[in-house]
Amino acid sequence: MTLLQLPDEPESLWLNTVKLPEFPKLEDNMKTDVVIVGGGITGITAAYLLSKEKINVVLIEAGKILTGTTGHTTAKITAQHDLIYDELIQHFDEEKARKYYEAAVEAKELIHSIIKEHQIDCDFKEEDAYIFTNSEEYQQKLETEMQAYEQLNIKGELTDSIKLPIPVKSALIMKNQAQFHPLKYLKTLVEKCVENGVRLYENTAAKDIEYNKHPAVITEDGKRIISKYIISASHFPFYDKQSFYFARMYPERSYLIGFKTDKEYPGGMYISAESPTRSIRHASINGENLWLVGGENHKTGQGKSTLEHYENLKQFVEKHFSAKEIVYRWSAQDYTTIDKIPYIGPITESEEHVLVATGYRKWGMTNGTIAAKICADIILNKESAYSELYSPARFHADPDVKKFIQINADVAKHLIKGKLDFSDDKLKHLQHDDAVITRINGKRTGIYKGKNNQLYAVDTTCTHLGCEVEWNSGDRTWDCPCHGSRFSITGEVINGPAKEPLKRYEWNESS
Numbered sequence: 001m002t003l004l005q006l007p008d009e010p011e012s013l014w015l016n017t018v019k020l021p022e023f024p025k026l027e028d029n030m031k032t033d034v035v036i037v038g039g040g041i042t043g044i045t046a047a048y049l050l051s052k053e054k055i056n057v058v059l060i061e062a063g064k065i066l067t068g069t070t071g072h073t074t075a076k077i078t079a080q081h082d083l084i085y086d087e088l089i090q091h092f093d094e095e096k097a098r099k100y101y102e103a104a105v106e107a108k109e110l111i112h113s114i115i116k117e118h119q120i121d122c123d124f125k126e127e128d129a130y131i132f133t134n135s136e137e138y139q140q141k142l143e144t145e146m147q148a149y150e151q152l153n154i155k156g157e158l159t160d161s162i163k164l165p166i167p168v169k170s171a172l173i174m175k176n177q178a179q180f181h182p183l184k185y186l187k188t189l190v191e192k193c194v195e196n197g198v199r200l201y202e203n204t205a206a207k208d209i210e211y212n213k214h215p216a217v218i219t220e221d222g223k224r225i226i227s228k229y230i231i232s233a234s235h236f237p238f239y240d241k242q243s244f245y246f247a248r249m250y251p252e253r254s255y256l257i258g259f260k261t262d263k264e265y266p267g268g269m270y271i272s273a274e275s276p277t278r279s280i281r282h283a284s285i286n287g288e289n290l291w292l293v294g295g296e297n298h299k300t301g302q303g304k305s306t307l308e309h310y311e312n313l314k315q316f317v318e319k320h321f322s323a324k325e326i327v328y329r330w331s332a333q334d335y336t337t338i339d340k341i342p343y344i345g346p347i348t349e350s351e352e353h354v355l356v357a358t359g360y361r362k363w364g365m366t367n368g369t370i371a372a373k374i375c376a377d378i379i380l381n382k383e384s385a386y387s388e389l390y391s392p393a394r395f396h397a398d399p400d401v402k403k404f405i406q407i408n409a410d411v412a413k414h415l416i417k418g419k420l421d422f423s424d425d426k427l428k429h430l431q432h433d434d435a436v437i438t439r440i441n442g443k444r445t446g447i448y449k450g451k452n453n454q455l456y457a458v459d460t461t462c463t464h465l466g467c468e469v470e471w472n473s474g475d476r477t478w479d480c481p482c483h484g485s486r487f488s489i490t491g492e493v494i495n496g497p498a499k500e501p502l503k504r505y506e507w508n509e510s511s
Helices: 041-052 085-091 094-118 136-152 182-195 306-320 364-379 400-420
Strands: 034-037 057-060 125-133 156-159 170-179 199-201 206-211 215-219 224-226 229-232 249-261 269-272 278-285 288-299 323-337 343-348 351-358 434-440 443-449 455-459 470-472 477-479 493-495
Touching: 034 041, 041 057, 041 182, 041 229, 041 364, 085 094, 085 136, 094 136, 094 170, 094 182, 094 364, 125 136, 136 156, 136 170, 170 269, 182 199, 215 229, 215 351, 229 364, 249 306, 288 306, 306 323, 343 364, 351 364, 434 470
Parallel strands: 034 057, 034 229, 057 199, 125 269, 229 351
Antiparallel strands: 125 170, 156 170, 206 215, 215 224, 249 288, 249 323, 269 278, 278 288, 343 351, 434 443, 443 455, 470 477
């Protein structure tokens, strides 16, 4: 068995193999028909669909377009979103479960039609999707899910084997799903947006919405973009308006490694039914075979050292596959709503011109695409068969109340724990490229030591609602265990809901 080494730095395969265009920062106030906040798959797709219909669009992105969750996906285009359909039938009804499936199918078809229309070379390939298990408990759950497939007329079948060298008792197949290189696809959509007159701005963070005759997005620098409609496609909604999205969703991180092997990939896209999750697909680099293995989901800012999650994936690869070298490792974050269905549509019943799209539960390629289509249809005054299903205003007695209590009890626990718990003063023993949490002048302080011996010190109190952030060793970030905000080693916001950076302290070895 070959002992593998993890790459020193996290890096996404997709981002490393595409050169994305660059756009300026917004410097002036402006007016437009639609403002889109967020340059991921939802924002770019919505801009493309609207601009095709001669709608004037401005898209702003807090950082660089396509470098957030979209640039760190596993990029499966599938309606097989784990074991979901029996659960949807039980918690809602057959009609809503069927609409969820039909929406994912429509998203896949829309992606495929755009690829064919523009002849996009993005490694699109149809593959069967498999949920597999080696557990008798989950074997029964797969059989129940198969019954839901039959009830909803989903093409599927059960099998007792898969083509990978992994022990399984059963697997549920969903036929004719797909995978692709998401950034090769979306780079072309960006180019088409520019051709259609979409104005794109990077390094332009939205901070609030202001109402006069029309709604206006207010940026961090105080610029105003007045429009008829606003689409919040910023992963976590930048504007809440007492909708309490931070209490109606929970953030999770997941991990992925890419490795080279001489073995030919046998086809298919795979995900385990039980935890810890194992997700498997293939890709290529300049024609060379690359296998992708992901999983290890956990709530953001909670649990063991994040490097251990990469190590667990590495050990899984060493055990089951003839890997030569691990060439990539990266992680992603996404939000899950309390009923597992995304929030897509008017942010509140009284604000029909402000649309939101969030809570994709790690299935962003289809959920993000259908979100863009739903938002575009609303703006174009077209009927959508899915508006009621995804309405952000919904709230159901079961399972929402129980989940709501569970999520917020967990938040309260970590809020209190963070105030009481801190490391001893271990600065003298702090290693390069590591961090410690200690008390400096009575204040809980996070200190990171760079490879050049420079120390970076930040106040660990999250600027969202005051929880205490924890060190993420795998990605070198400060992560909030309450609502998923993430900050760089110098305190800058990487992921919301926080809008303000962590307070930074000047620090050196003699402090």
